[in-house]
Amino acid sequence: MKILYHHRTRSKDGQSVHIDEMIAALRELGHEVIVVAPAGAEQTSFGSDGKFVPWLKRHVPKFCYELMEFAYSLIAYRDLVKAVKLHKPDCLYERYNLFLPAGIWLKRKYRLPMLLEINSPIFEERSRYDGLSLQRLARWSQAYTWKAADFVLPVTQVMAEIVQSYGVPAERMMVIHNGINTKEFENVADNTSVKTSLGLTDKLVLGFTGFVRDWHGLDKVIDMIAKDPADSARHLMVVGDGPARQALEQQARDLNVASRVSFTGIVGREKIPQYVAAFDIALQPAVVAYASPLKLFEYLALGKAIVAPAQPNIRELLSDEHNAVLFDPAQADGLPLAIDRLCSDSTLRSHVSKNASATIADKQLTWKANAERVTGLFERLQQHA
Numbered sequence: 001m002k003i004l005y006h007h008r009t010r011s012k013d014g015q016s017v018h019i020d021e022m023i024a025a026l027r028e029l030g031h032e033v034i035v036v037a038p039a040g041a042e043q044t045s046f047g048s049d050g051k052f053v054p055w056l057k058r059h060v061p062k063f064c065y066e067l068m069e070f071a072y073s074l075i076a077y078r079d080l081v082k083a084v085k086l087h088k089p090d091c092l093y094e095r096y097n098l099f100l101p102a103g104i105w106l107k108r109k110y111r112l113p114m115l116l117e118i119n120s121p122i123f124e125e126r127s128r129y130d131g132l133s134l135q136r137l138a139r140w141s142q143a144y145t146w147k148a149a150d151f152v153l154p155v156t157q158v159m160a161e162i163v164q165s166y167g168v169p170a171e172r173m174m175v176i177h178n179g180i181n182t183k184e185f186e187n188v189a190d191n192t193s194v195k196t197s198l199g200l201t202d203k204l205v206l207g208f209t210g211f212v213r214d215w216h217g218l219d220k221v222i223d224m225i226a227k228d229p230a231d232s233a234r235h236l237m238v239v240g241d242g243p244a245r246q247a248l249e250q251q252a253r254d255l256n257v258a259s260r261v262s263f264t265g266i267v268g269r270e271k272i273p274q275y276v277a278a279f280d281i282a283l284q285p286a287v288v289a290y291a292s293p294l295k296l297f298e299y300l301a302l303g304k305a306i307v308a309p310a311q312p313n314i315r316e317l318l319s320d321e322h323n324a325v326l327f328d329p330a331q332a333d334g335l336p337l338a339i340d341r342l343c344s345d346s347t348l349r350s351h352v353s354k355n356a357s358a359t360i361a362d363k364q365l366t367w368k369a370n371a372e373r374v375t376g377l378f379e380r381l382q383q384h385a
Contacts, residue, residue: 001031001032001090001091001375001378002031002032002034002087002088002089002090002091003026003031003032003033003034003089003090003091003092003093003378004034004036004080004083004084004087004089004091004092004093004112005019005022005023005026005033005034005035005036005093005094006035006036006037006076006080006092006093006094006095006102006103007019007035007036007037007094007095007097008037008038008072008076008095008097008100009037009038009095009097010038013211014210014211014293014294015095015119017269017294018095018119018178018294019095021179021181021367022117022367022370022371022374023035024181024367025181025366025367025368025370025371026371026374026375028368028371029368029371029372029375031375032087034083034087034089036076036079036080036083056068061133062131062132062133063133063134066099066132066133066134066137066138067134069098069099069100070099070134070137070141072099072100073099073100073101073102073105074102076100076102076103077102077105077106080092080102080103080106081106081109084106084110084112089112090112090113090378090382091112091113091114091115091378091381091382092106092107092112092113092114092115093114093115093117093374094114094115094116094117094149095117095119096116096117096118096119096122096145096146097122098122098123098126098138098141098142099137099138099141100141100145101141101144101145103116103145103149104144104145104148104149107148107149107150108148113150113378113381113382114149114150114151115149115150115151115152115153115374115377115378115381116145116146116149116151116152116153117152117153117155117176118146118152118153118154118155118159118163119155119159119291119292120159120288120290120291121142121159121162121163121290122142123138123139123141123142124162126138142166143166143167146163146166146168147166147167147168149172150172150381151172151173151174151377151381152168152172152173152174153173153174153175153176153374154173154175154176154290155175155176155177155178155290155291155292156175156177156290156291156292156313156316157175157312157313157316158289158290158312158313158316159175159290159292159313160173160175162290174373174377175316176370176373176374177292177297177316177317177363177365177370178292178293178294178296178297178365179297179365179366179367179368179369179370180297180298180300180301180360180365180366180367181366181367181368182301182360182366182368184270184273185273185298185301185302188273188274188277188302189274189277190277191277191278191279191280194274194275194277194278195278198237198275198278200235200237200278202233203233203234203235204233204234204235204280204281204343205235205236205237205278205279205280205281206221206234206235206236206237206279206280206281206283206339207236207237207238207239207275207276207278207279207280207281207282207283207304208236208237208238208239208240208282208283208285208295209238209239209240209272209275209276209295209298210239210240210242210293210294210295211240211241211242212238212240212241212242212243212244212245212248213242213243213244214243214244214247215286216244216285216286217285217286217335218236218238218244218248218283218285219247219248219251220285220333220335220336221236221283221285221335221336221339222236222248222251222252222255222257222261223251223255223336224336224339224340225257225260225261226255226256226257228260232260234260234343235260235261235262236260236261236262237261237262237263237264237275237278237279238261238262238263238264239264239267239272239275239276240264240265240266240267241263241265241266245263248261248263249261249263272298273298273301273302276298276299276302276304277302279299279302279304280304280305280349281304281305281306281307281339281342281343281349282295282299282304282305282306282307283306283307283335283339284296284299284306284307284308284309284314285307285308285309285335286309286329287308287309287311287313287314289311289312289313290313291313292313296308296314296317296318297360297365299356300317300323300356300357300359300360300365301357301360302357303353303354303356303357304353304356305324305325305342305348305349305350305352305353305356306318306323306324306325306352306356307324307325307326307327307335307338307339307342308324308325308326308327309326309327309328309329309334310326310327310328310329311329314326317359317363317365318359321348321351321352322352322355323352323355323356323358323359324352324356325338325341325342325348325352326338
C-alpha cells in the first residue's frame, strides 16, 4: 500500500516522536510512505521547537500570523498534488493541525481514502492559552477538517468525545493511543547498574521525563523531599528541560536539598530508556485532560511503579493499585501522599511494577499495533470506495 503522510510539525519533541514512529512502523509492515511536511522539518534537532515559527509568533500580529497559517495550506496543497501525481498513493494519512484544510481538498479532488489523527482540540487550546484573532475562521477550519475526513483517530476517548461534539459520528472514529517501539526497550540496563552509573547508588529515585512546566507540580515533590530527614534515600531526577527548570533548581537550593534533586537537561530520545531504568517511582504528576502522554508508555514498558492523576484519560490505561497508584488531582497534597504510599510500601511498588510491565502487551500499546490498526482501516475504506 502507498500511504501519503501529511503533517505541519516542525518542532522536534513528543509530536515528532509520534510522527517518526508511526512512519517507521508503517514502513516496517511493508508499506511505502511518502511524507509531505514543512521544508526543513527533518533537519531540526531533538528538543527544538524550530526557531523561525516562534520568532513569527512573537513579532507578527496574531491575525497576520493566522492568515499566514491558513495561506500555508495553499503551499501544502501544491506539495500534496505533486506527491499524488508523482507517487500515485492509495490513501492519505494526516496529523491534524489548525488552519490546515489542504488534506481535505486533496482527498476530495483525488478521491483518496483519508484518516485524520487528532491529538488535541487546537482551536480550544489556542483560544484559551494564546488567544486567537480569527476565531470564526479557526473554528470553521477545525470543524471542516474533522467532519470531512473519512475516519478520525483521536488519541484518547476523552478526545473522541470532544470530536463527537462537533458532529462527527462515533462510527467514524477509532481511539488509537500513543505507543512504544519495543525494540528501544529490549537492551536496557537494570535499575541497580544504571543508578550506580549515575551516582545514585542506594537512592530511591523519583523520576520524571519530558518538558518541565510549572503546572506539572514538581515543586510539591521538592517540598516533600525537603521535609525528609537528612539521611533520606529519596532523590528526584528530572530527565528533560523546560521553562520551570530554573525555578525548581532555585527552590531546591533555597530548601538546602540541591544534592537530592538532579536535572539532566535535554536528552536524546534514544537515551531516555536508559535514564528511566534508574527510576524506582515514575511520576506523571499532571496531564492535559485529553492527552495520551508519551512518557506514560515509556514508564509502562520499563515496568515502573507509576504515580498519576485519577482522571478519565489516564484511567483509560491505568487502574489504582493495579498498574499504578492514582491520586485526586483536585487534592492539594494528592501527589506527595501517593508518592509516600509507594515509598513506604515495597510490596505495593513491586505489585504495580509487575502489572505495569504487562500493560503494553495486554493492551497492544505499540507503534506496530497502531500501524496495523491504521492499515486495517484503510483496507476497509478501500473496500467501500
